[in-house]
Amino acid sequence: xxxxxxxxxxxxxxxxxxHMVEVGDRPASRREARAEGVIVMRPEVLALVLEGRAxxxxxxAVARVAAIQAAKRTWELIPLxxxxxxxxxxxxxxACSDGSGLRLEASARTTGSTGVEMxxxxxxxxxxxxxxxxxxxxxxxxxxxxVRLLSKSGGRHGEWQRDD
Numbered sequence: 001x002x003x004x005x006x007x008x009x010x011x012x013x014x015x016x017x018x019h020m021v022e023v024g025d026r027p028a029s030r031r032e033a034r035a036e037g038v039i040v041m042r043p044e045v046l047a048l049v050l051e052g053r054a055x056x057x058x059x060x061a062v063a064r065v066a067a068i069q070a071a072k073r074t075w076e077l078i079p080l081x082x083x084x085x086x087x088x089x090x091x092x093x094x095a096c097s098d099g100s101g102l103r104l105e106a107s108a109r110t111t112g113s114t115g116v117e118m119x120x121x122x123x124x125x126x127x128x129x130x131x132x133x134x135x136x137x138x139x140x141x142x143x144x145x146x147v148r149l150l151s152k153s154g155g156r157h158g159e160w161q162r163d164d
Contacts, residue, residue: 023082026113031154033108035120037147039128040101045139049102050095059134060093063104067091067127071108071119081118084110089119091127101142104128105150115155121147 048054056062068089075083088109096103106123108116128144135142151161 018080021080021114023113026156028112029154030111031109031115031152033115033117033120033152034105034150035117035124035148036103036105036150037124037128038096038101038103038145039131040143040145041135041139042141043099045135045142046095046099046101048138049135054135055137056134059131062134063093063127063130064091066130067104067106067123070126071106071123074119074122077122078118082114084112084114084116084119086110086116086119089123091123093127093131102131104131115152117149117152121149 049059052058068091070077071089072086075081086108088107090107092105093102095101104124104127106120106127108119108123110116124147125144128147132142132144148162151159153159
């Protein structure tokens with residue numbers, strides 16, 4: 001029994017060469033994507049953050065700004081992404097319910113001809129990296145984990161939501 005042929009990858013042309021996908025003929029539609037990730041840290045470090053006593057100041061505000069800036073620059077960081085005019089980006093950072101660290105969620109929106117999944121994911125990664133950078137002096141063993149897309153809407157593929 002043979003397996004089905006792999007789906008054609010959109011970032012490869014007929015000769016198998018990498019290229020940027022043409023999206024100019026696609027109709028513009030409202031698009032949104034949500035992503036999340038977690039930075040795990042010792043409870044006493046989490047307490048420093050939540051009480052506003054981290055050695056480098058308001059790490060949550062800096063991480064939010066870094067996440068927003070990263071989403072706006074995704075096209076400069078990921079080689080085959082298109083520049084996108086974001087119409088909105090929300091970044092929420094909260095303590096994990098089990099006290100193990102911080103959960104960061106980013107929601108990106110645009111009206112355009114390509115999706116914003118990469119912008120949401122980039123925002124999460126850079127926001128978490130910023131938290132690591134600002135807290136590494138008190139807990140170099142922190143772990144960034146669970147970065148994933150939660151949902152997307154708009155475009156040819158419509159709605160998608162993670163089941164778990």
